[in-house]
Amino acid sequence: MTAYEEQEDLDRLKAWWKNYGNSVIFGILLGVVILVGFRYWTQHTEQQLHAAAGLYERMFQDIHGKKSGDARKTGESLINEYSATPYAGMAGLMLARLDFEAGDVAKARERLQWVLEHADDAAVKHAARLRLARIHLGSGDKEAALALLNIKDRAGFEAEYEELKGDVFVAQGQREAARSAYREALKHLPAGSPYAPMLNMKLDDLGPEKAS
Template sequence: MAYDLEEQEQLADLKAFWNKYGNVLTWVLIIALASFAGYNFWKSHQSSQAADASVLYEDLNKSLTDKDNVKVQRIAADIESKFGSTAYGPMAALVAAKAAFDANDLKTAKTQLQWAIEHGNDEYKAIARLRLAGILLDEKAYDEGLKVLAAESPAQFAGSVADRKGDILVAQNKLADARTAYLAALTAMDERSPGRKLVEVKLESIGGTVPAVTVKPAA
């Protein structure tokens, strides 16, 4: 069917536009589709990874229960190398650190905790730092322990961090500083926290005074 003059002009404009921008639009479409496909593949891959990692993690916990530190470390290394980008990575590192600590293998315990600090989210990092500081306290590496605790942690760990800091300061015989740390721990802790009573005992044992608990009026 023949085109009239106006249709011919529109067709010519369309051809000119396509000749100028057609390749660009095609590549934009290809990139968009590739990104979408890649995202779907990534989600599928992540789901598959999590499923595979969970099986290994179950074996890891079983080995921990069996007190088989060698097997725990082997499985943890496998999880960290293959699934380190998932939450199972730092979780495995924390379990492996506990197994190594229980086996008196402090070097491995510290290595696993450091891995969790370097690869975990803020919560896992905070837990790993607290445990690492505890080991350094046992090793009398006091300054190193305080340095580990100096890193920023989520607010919910403030009480535990201050408590552990107080323990290290007591070991250094810096009792005034330790009392300040324990008071900071009590301030940060919930009144119903199970660890609160222990902090109060430690504070009183070095000459500190436990602050009175303010009773909040009923709403």
């Protein structure tokens, strides 16, 4: 390569850098910011999960130690400070149970509604929905209970939904609809399930099936 060609290449490089240099620098800086931000977010998320897990464990121990007051305080702190973690939904379920056992049905209903709206874990949401439906049924609001149970995505909880639907139908005096729901629940139970005898008892309580 001659000195002229080298100078020509250098001039092209200078011209390119003049036109695109700022964009290159910005791209590099943006990449660094994104990488640092991602690492910070990952570390922050792990810290949040670790702290929430510790509070949940403490709440669990308080409940088993019959320290409901301490369990409430811990659960409230968990939900207020770490609502974005999966542990918040589980804490909400336990707080709702404490409220219900204390006779505060309205508060239990409020807690379960919060879990239903904010929890990310499907199993936690199903648990909240089923418990909320039971509370509505126990309060005499059969239509509200049925509305909660009539959903399509019930994967893994079909038996629980169908059994509770059967209970609602019994309360409404719809014996044949209840019979159908209990039978559907039995279909979804695994072989040898300890819940099968109870469902069969509910079927027996309905009396003889109407002749078609």
